[in-house]
Amino acid sequence: MASTVIDIPGAEIVPCRKQKTNKFYDIFCPPIVLFLTEIKSNRQGMRKVIHSIKAGIALVLVSLLYLLDPLYTQVGQNGMWAIMTVVLIFEFYAGATLSKGINRGIGTLLGGGLGCLAAALAQAVGGAGKAVIVAITVFIFGAAATYSRQVPNIKRKFDYGAMVFILTFNLVVVSGLRAKQVLEIARDRLSTIAMGFAVCLFVSLLVFPIWASDELHDSLVSRFEHLATSLQGFCEEYFGNVDEDEKKKISVDFSSKCKSVLHTKMKDETLVNFARWEPWHGKFGFFYPWGKYLKIGEDLRDLATIILSLKACLMHSSESSTRRRLAKEPCEAIVAQLARMLRELGESVKRMKKCESEDKIVSKLKTVRQEVRLIANLSTVGMNHLEKIDGLGIASFVCSMMEMVEKMEELAKQVEQLGQLCGFSSND
Structure with a gap:
């Protein structure tokens, strides 16, 4: 069947205007509205906001090691380890932050200490025996620490500490530096890690703690x-x-x-x-x-x-x-x-x-x-x-x-x- 077209006298054809869209509104406003709605209706949403603000405060405080010249003079580039510590161990719950901080400290101390001893032993042997000593110690401690991470009780409480121990031990013992330099670097890094941990504890435990x-x-x-x-x-x-x-x-x-x-x-x-x-x-x-x-x-x-x-x-x-x-x-x-x-x-x-x-x-x-x-x-x-x-x-x-x-x-x-x-x- 053919279609019939009826002309309307005096009618003007008005082109359709495309409705303008605000791309900024479409991209940013819906997430903001959802965010505010979650805060208003959900206690967990408010706690997420508090945790995010606390993380920002911790990062600002630890960044003062770089921003303030007197502090930078004391710590130098090792201040980066303090920032890394805040990023890695600052958690939602206060207990989680404390757990990861203590694990990181124990793992760093044990790994750095044993790594220094292994490096000193390798330097004392010297020659081709140096590489052999390093390889043997890396294998023994790396395998033992990895096995301990599979034990349920250790994995539940000290898994992060065991991982930090493996990382620290390998970095120290494989570095090839002289024992004196190894001890000096380990001391500087440990002190900055302690600074980062202190900032995390201060913010996590004293500023609206989430238990x-x-x-x-x-x-x-x-x-x-x-x-x-x-x-x-x-x-x-x-x-x-x-x-x-x-x-x-x-x-x-x-x-x-x-x-x-x-x-x-x-x-x-x-x-x-x-x-x-x-x-x-x-x-x-x-x-x-x-x-x-x-x-x-x-x-x-x-x-x-x-x-x-x-x-x-x-x-x-x-x-x-x-x-x-x-x-x-x-x-x-x-x-x-x-x-x-x-x-x-x-x-x-x-x-x-x-x-x-x-x-x-x-x-x-x-x-x-x-x-x-x-x-x-x-x-x-x-x-x-x-x-x-x-x-x-x-x-x-x-x-x-x-x-x-x-x-x-x-x-x-x-x-x-x-x-x-x-x-x-x-x-x-």
Whole structure:
């Protein structure tokens, strides 16, 4: 079919004008807006800004070794090692900065000292034996230090120090300088490294410090609430009369909270490692039992696994309404008790005080265990006239509750032991 063109009298053709775009706005404004939004809505975003400002302050302070003539006269070009030290060891958490700084100092001292001895020995031998001595010492110390980095305990605490040791030892022993010059260079570099480390400690510990111990403590406390909410959400989804849209929302919510708890193992181990290096601050003293936090975190992950496995019960949503109605009231009561106990334990850890019913939680859990057994007997004996497939959901739910009760008993004991080791005060 041919198209028809209709002319409009008196109409003028106006060319389309291309809308002007501000390239500067398009490039820089969206990231700035996102940055400001993150600061406003997210505590972690504010801490990132604080850390960035602190890093800038540390770099300015250490750059004074170059900018001020009296300081430059004393340190000369070795001031570059101080700047490198700040760049390499200044970390987000105060404990991480302290850990890397001490590791760098130990690695430099050991590597430089042993390197000087090896260089002096090689100079004393002289001739062709000099290269042989250097090669043997480099092989022995390099291989030994590399092997030590694969040992779990050393890797977790001193991996950076071992790497610095290998680097420093090789630089010193292979340099080929005379022993006197080696000692002089090692002394100058070590002094500037110490200056950089001092600047990092000053800024990291005294200017709005960000403690790994606080992060670990708050993260652990939040998981108690996540699991309590997830448990109640599943119970509401399984027994409650909600529509499909609400059911999907509840399911996604409780699954996401459980999965967030499951993915905390590496974070806990990293934060505990940094927290052990931190000095006495706030409510955390020296030799604080951070190992208990790892144990409690492990128990919480086990509990999250059990709660997440409850989703399998929803697969049997077609089972008899009579069976489900029979178990609804006692199951909801038990879930409410478990959720309340989780919140009480979390509050106890958060406030570092013994909760009011902490001494009674274990005994209460034993009572809950008996109630779960009664439900199990009721669902298997009282409903024998129904097909076995109808009771799979309730049976799975009851078995999971038995596991939860056992894990809760262990968790309560761990929290009680943490309170004893840390001296939790009584709740007035």
